[in-house]
Amino acid sequence: MLIETHNPKETFRVGMKLGEEAYPGQVFTLTGDLGVGKTVFTQGLAKGLGIEEPVSSPTFTIVQVYDGGRLPFCHFDVYRISDVEEMEEVGFDDYVMGDGVSLIEWADLIKEILPAKRTEVLIEKDLERGFDYRRITIEELE
Ligand code: ADP
Numbered sequence: 031m032l033i034e035t036h037n038p039k040e041t042f043r044v045g046m047k048l049g050e051e052a053y054p055g056q057v058f059t060l061t062g063d064l065g066v067g068k069t070v071f072t073q074g075l076a077k078g079l080g081i082e083e084p085v086s087s088p089t090f091t092i093v094q095v096y097d098g099g100r101l102p103f104c105h106f107d108v109y110r111i112s113d114v115e116e117m118e119e120v121g122f123d124d125y126v127m128g129d130g131v132s133l134i135e136w137a138d139l140i141k142e143i144l145p146a147k148r149t150e151v152l153i154e155k156d157l158e159r160g161f162d163y164r165r166i167t168i169e170e171l172e
């Protein structure tokens with residue numbers, strides 16, 4: 031599925047819709063360059079799950095868990111990990127196998143350990159279409 035957005039609010043709403051429809055155990059992977067809108071999308075997804083707490087990128091911890099919504103939400107940002115073994119140390123498998131909804135920013139850095147069944151989200155700019163244009167590609171993998 032391909033969705034085009036023209037401002038942050040639209041990207042937020044794409045995330046929100048997916049958050050509203052998310053099922054227990056669903057894993058989202060999020061890929062795209064710095065500043066493309068991964069956090070904006072994630073904030074929308076959290077909102078769609080009913081989380082009122084402000085969601086930002088987990089800066090010093092790899093994972094941040096939010097319990098205030100319809101389902102637990104595990105937000106990973108793996109930008110700073112140097113080795114996939116670090117993911118095992120934070121209990122990645124337990125989160126991903128659990129009943130919560132997981133979202134992994136920079137998921138391409140830990141390709142080897144991603145679950146086969148996942149919802150891949152790719153966000154890209156296209157400067158020819160304007161500075162605020164984003165192309166969001168969503169693909170269900172089994
Ligand atoms: P990332 O987490 O990918 O590094 P952020 O979500 O933190 O990126 O930041 C995205 C930036 O791009 C924000 O400043 C946001 O206002 C801006 N922006 C402009 N247009 C869009 C759009 N269509 N979708 C999402 N963000 C946009």
Ligand code: MG
Pocket residue numbers: 068069087135
């Ligand atoms: Mg971010």
